Amino acid sequence: MRYLFERYELDSGRRELYRDTSLVALAPQTFDLLDYLIRNRERVVSKDELITAIWKGRCVSDAALTTRLNAARSAIGDSGENQRLIKTLARKGYRFIGTVQEARSAPALTVPDRQEEAAKPDLPIPDKPSLAVLPFTNLSSDPEQEYFADGMVEDIITGLSRSKSLFVIARQSTFTYRGKAIDIRQVGRELGVRYVLEGSVRKSGDRVRISGQLIEATSGAHLWADRFESHLNDIFDLQDQVTSSVIGALFPQLERAEIERAKRKPNENLRAYDYYLRALSSFYQFTREHNVEALKLTRLAVEIDPALAAAYALGAYCYLQRKIFGWTIDADQELNDTRWMARRAIELDKDDPIVLVRAGQAIEAVLHEVDEGVALVVRAHELDPNLAIARLTIGWGHIRSGNIEAALKQFHAGGRLSPMDPFLFMMQTGIAFAHFLADRYEDGSSWAKLAVLDRPNYLNAQFILAACLAMSGRVGEARLIGARLMEARPALRVSTLVPKITRFYRPDHLEKIRQACVNMGLTP
Incomplete structure (x- = not known):
């Protein structure tokens, strides 16, 4: 049986719907629903009846029915708002209200039978996600x-x-x-x-x-x-x-x-990208031992594939991690290795946001070539505005220029973009430091505590927590943290710290940091 309405033809025998002479693609259940409503157009069809007819009485959600109903309406140029052909009657059911002609003979204008599509071969899955x-x-x-x-x-x-x-x-x-x-x-x-x-x-x-x-x-x-x-x-x-x-x-x-997929692979089947993923897994543990393992794995990756830019960038990032966590062993050698890996990564791929942001942050923080490093991160942000970690460098750039509210905007945006980000503790530390510089010490303490809870071995977060406590009058608590910091970093002194960061901060902010160091009891 063929049912003709408006510019459409539904052929129940061939299970096809045409608009003029064009075939309209329909999922099987959507076709069944439309066919059932048209064949029973003289009455209202209840929801339960439709479910019994289309789903053979199986338990299905209202959402499944709504989805098929919307698909049927869309196929025939109708909508839930217009209800020109399929009408919903509240608490009663549905009815096809279009004018329909039935035809048993073959159509005057025949549409060539569709040839069965050849089975599509399975496509190979790429190495990357x-x-x-x-x-x-x-x-x-x-x-x-x-x-x-x-x-x-x-x-x-x-x-x-x-x-x-x-x-x-x-x-x-x-x-x-x-x-x-x-x-x-x-x-x-x-x-x-x-x-x-x-x-x-x-x-x-x-x-x-x-x-x-x-x-x-x-x-x-x-x-x-x-x-x-x-x-x-x-x-x-x-x-x-x-x-x-x-x-x-x-x-x-x-x-x-x-990362989990790569970790499950047998060692004898590992390729360069798998070593890279395993290195990334070790990097995200944020421990000294895992940092060493991550560096070893990145070197294995580039031995197999010397053109894998992501592995070089991650290697440079490992040296950045060493620096900010205080794990540096041979400063001069690590400086040279960072320079080589970061620059090699950029030579290989100047348009990968992840490569640019990792190499750029390493160049900025390890090599202290700030302008070049920041420019690479900004380029990464332009290529991918959803790259949360790029916001971190941009935010610290605003802090150096004294624009605290702009820095907060970047840090918060990074946290919103990637609320499960492995680097969230660094966003929280940036927010804490911005509040510290703005004299909002209670807010700064709250954010610094979040960072410390997330990553207790990140001493920068502990330092900023102590600074906020020291400047808000909670000197006793600040000095307890200060003592732990000096135990972890015996070389930490006010006389060495302040000159080291002088070129990065405004004089008034630098004086605030110096005063906080004195208040928390750091060695002069």
């Missing part, structure tokens, strides 16, 4: 949210694509799955990716809720899920906020998943 972002499902009756969801997915794809350490499938490929019943494993095989991000958008009143989940396509395992909710005051501002939040939350999860 590979991701497909599927169209987000609109769970609202408001068709405007479809545009919002599509725009947000495009922005997420664009934002993730800025990172050269990720392999991200283009929108044109992922949007071919719109409205289809999909198997995540099949999507992974067809697109050649290890991870798939899917999500939904729901509008209720003046609020919009966006949910997302990251799935490992090879196993179907859920790696991460979250939801973001906000007022619908400015849809474009909201789209930007959610996009940044999703990217910021997603990147550390992808990195963590890749």
Whole structure:
């Protein structure tokens, strides 16, 4: 039987829907729903009846029904707002209200039968993290949210694509799955990716809720899920906020998943990129022993692949970690090694934001070539505005120039972009120091305590906590921390510290730091 309405033709025998002579792609359940509503168009069909007919009585959520209903409406040019063809009757059910003609004969204008598509070969999965972002499902009756969801997915794809350490499938490929019943494993095989991000958008009143989940396509395992909710005051501002939040939350999860995958590989099967990932895992432990291990692994990576820029940049970053945690062994040798690894990384890849930010921060803080280091980090930020760690260097640049509020804005933005970031304790330390310089010692103490709790062996956070306590009159507490600092760093003295940092701070800020050192009991 063929059902003709407006410019559409639904052929129940061939299970196909045409608009004029063009075939409209429909998921099987969406076709079944539309077919059932048309065949029973003389009456209202209840929700329970539809579930029994389409899902054979299986327990399904309202969201699943709404999704299929919206897909059916979209396929025939209808919407939940217009309800030109499919009408929702509150608390009663649904009815197809379009004018329909039935035809049993073959159509006058025949459409060539579709040839069966050849089975698509599985695409190889790249070495680096590979991701497909599927169209987000609109769970609202408001068709405007479809545009919002599509725009947000495009922005997420664009934002993730800025990172050269990720392999991200283009929108044109992922949007071919719109409205289809999909198997995540099949999507992974067809697109050649290890991870798939899917999500939904729901509008209720003046609020919009966006949910997302990251799935490992090879196993179907859920790696991460979250939801973001906000007022619908400015849809474009909201789209930007959610996009940044999703990217910021997603990147550390992808990195963590890749690290775990590399750690599970047998040693005899390791390649350069696997050694790099293992090095990154050791680096993130933030201990002296793991720092040594990370350096060893980066060297193994570049021995196998001398063109792996990310491994050179991570090696330079390891020397930066040594410096800020006080683990330096041979200062002159480590200075030379940092210079070689950072510059080699930049020679190999001048457009990878991660390479630029790591090499730039090492050049700035280890080599003290501040202008060049900052310029590289700023370049990384321009290439990828969602790169949270770049905000750290930009924020400290504002502190050096005395612009405290601009520094706070950068540190807070970094924390918001990546709330699970391994470097969050450094963002918190920057916020604490900015409050210290602005005479907001209680605020500074609170943020410094967060950093100390997160990373107790990061002595800079302890120093700033002691400084805030010392300047707020809590001298006893400050001196306890000061004593621990001198025990950990016997060379720490006011007479050596202040001249070392003189060129980085304004005279009034430098005097504040000197006074705090005296108050916390550091050796003159």
